[in-house]
Amino acid sequence: MVAANLSTQRVPWVPQRQDIIWIDCNPQAGREMRDIHPFLVLSPRIFNDKTSLIIGLPMTTATYNVDNPFAIAVGRVGRKEQKISYVLCHQPKSFDWRVRKARPHPLKKLANTSFEEVCACLNQIIQLA
Structure with missing residues (x-):
C-alpha cells in the first residue's frame, strides 16, 4: 500500500533549462x-529548485524587434495572427519564480537549434566562452 502511494505522488514542477514559462x-x-511575458529559462533545474531563482531571457512578439540584432526569432506563436516570437538576448534577468508565480507556457520548451542560437548571441554580449 505504501509503494502505491509513493508511485502516485507528483513531483512538484520546477522550471528547467530551455523551458519557456510565463x-x-x-x-x-x-x-x-x-x-506577464514568456521567459526562456537558462539556469539548470537544480539551481532553480534550490534558490527559487531563475536566470533567463524575456520573450516578446513586438514587431520592432525584426531589426534588433540581439533579438532571435524562434518561431510563430498565437492562434489567429501567428506572430513571430523573439528571445531578447540583451536583457538577461533573474527572477524569484516562486514568488512571481511562474507557470509553464504552452510552448513548453525551446527547440535545440533555436536554444543554441540564443546562447551564441548571448555569448557575443557577455563573452563567457
Whole structure:
C-alpha cells in the first residue's frame, strides 16, 4: 500500500533549462519589460529548485524587434495572427519564480537549434566562452 502511494505522488514542477514559462516582470523600471511575458529559462533545474531563482531571457512578439540584432526569432506563436516570437538576448534577468508565480507556457520548451542560437548571441554580449 505504501509503494502505491509513493508511485502516485507528483513531483512538484520546477522550471528547467530551455523551458519557456510565463513570468510576471512587474515591478519594472525604465525600458525593462513589464507585465506577464514568456521567459526562456537558462539556469539548470537544480539551481532553480534550490534558490527559487531563475536566470533567463524575456520573450516578446513586438514587431520592432525584426531589426534588433540581439533579438532571435524562434518561431510563430498565437492562434489567429501567428506572430513571430523573439528571445531578447540583451536583457538577461533573474527572477524569484516562486514568488512571481511562474507557470509553464504552452510552448513548453525551446527547440535545440533555436536554444543554441540564443546562447551564441548571448555569448557575443557577455563573452563567457
